[in-house]
Amino acid sequence: MTSQVRGVQLARLLGQWHALPGRRRSPDYAALAGAVRGLLADGRLPLGVRLPAERELAEALRISRTTVTAAYRELRESGHLASRRGAGSWTMLPGGHRVASTGLWTPLDDRDMIDLGVAALSAPPQLVPAARAAAEDLPRYLGGAGYHPTGIIELREAVARAYTERGLPTSPEQIMVTSGTQHALDLVLRLAPSPGGAVLVESPTYPNALAALSARRARIATHGLSDEGWDAELLLGSLRQTRPKLAYVIPEFQNPTGHLMAADLRERLVGTAHAAGTDLVVDESFVDLPLDDTTLPPPVAVFDRHSRVISIGGMSKPYWGGLRIGWVRASAPQVQRLAAARVGVDMASPVLDQLVAVHLLTEAPAIVAARRAQLVAQRDALVAALADRLPDWRVRVPSGGVTLWAELDGPISSALARAAEEVGVRLAPGPRFGLDGTLERFLRLPFTLPADELVEAVGRLAAVRYDLDRTSRPQWREPSVIA
Secondary structure (H helix, E strand, O other): OOOEOOHHHHHHHHOOHHHOOOOOOOOHHHHHHHHHHHHHHHOOOOOOOEOOOHHHHHHHHOOOHHHHHHHHHHHHHOOOEEEEOOOEEEEOOHHHOOOOOOOOOOOOOOOOOEEOOOOOOOOOOOHHHHHHHHHHHHHHHOOOOOOOOOOOHHHHHHHHHHHHHOOOOOOHHHEEEEOOHHHHHHHHHHHOOOOOOEEEEEEOOOHHHHHHHHHOOOEEEEEEOEOOEOOHHHHHHHHHHHOOOEEEEOOOOOOOOOOOOOHHHHHHHHHHHHHHOOEEEEEOOOOOOEOOOOOOOOOHHHHOOOOOEEEEEEOOOOOOOOOOOEEEEOOHHHHHHHHHHHOOOOOOOOHHHHHHHHHHHHOHHHHHHHHHHHHHHHHHHHHHHHHHHOOOOEEOOOOEOOEEEEEOOOOOHHHHHHHHHHOOEEOEEHHHHOOOOOOOOEEEEEOOOOHHHHHHHHHHHHHHHOOOOOOOOOOOOOOOOOO
């Protein structure tokens, strides 16, 4: 499962490593070692990946081999590199430190708490009328047993029609309705290879996806995202080298970074996955939420000719998380296999909820347009508040989705989350979106709350940010929901 990063690839990740602030007077080898540690801490360089040979990296960076040798030695001494003669050197963290992803936990019911751990909107005003209309439709289904493992035909037709309108011809037989997108992922993983199979995911990525993969005892490899998103050469190279049985990606406004995958990379990704024998699970949770008139590329499955792409999505993000409706789009035979696997899980989704979803989807243009306008205003308010109160934080403004991925002014994400709890702000710290304790310099900030609450939250964060260096006795906290 070990993958290797080539010299030119690592050189591109390192960028201007020798000119980083505060390191200009450091020896070159120390600056290089520090830059590699920074990539590991950010999750852009995965753990367990084999670094290029000293000579190869020296040529790629146009420096002496002696400098690279000294840098590798420093990384071994600090516990960030393990080497074996004749086999190479692998990235690691000191002392085998590891922070595992967790599942769902129930938060305290505190009305004064501003919850930035959950990236989801409140219900739209159309929900209540849709529920009433669904109740009126329900008698049509009461004569049967109520079990529809693949979903009621009306909803499957509506979802299939939405895919077709996006340029991906789809029949209702290719759709399976689930109890949310997370449930869809769980069912897909049940059809995956036996527990312990290799899986490639982005870093950072959705925490509950990591939890689902961990429950299947998957051997997880990561592809680190940069400020610009996916590095095509590194991503496709990881597929070719590790040849995982499964790869999980979020191409539309990636959670948590907000990146949008370009069309050409989508096509190359599908082709490379097929050559590597890898099935792609494409999470489209945010596909309905482009902002600023952003044009969406074609769905990843448009480029699929071999039934290698399984798309999952749902209504939690554009509509309401309390409406547990999701779906899988796959080949008709795959849908039937999923339905067979589902019988041992929950039989079927509630008919009434599906009818509510049908009515909401008929009003999708109006609902989604209002959501987009709401999100743009809230995003801009959050960005402005951060620039005013926390100017040292670096934020890339996403063109869609519901989250900002903030780069902090130090590796303080977990400490900040603990301190913020004391002032009534619940956060999702960076390490929850990765593996092995990395991503401490990052924080996910959703803009799904009203603008005044977001501004208030930033004010509270700014108030506690500069007290983090003070010594205090740690207190244990209950983990909270991250969605």
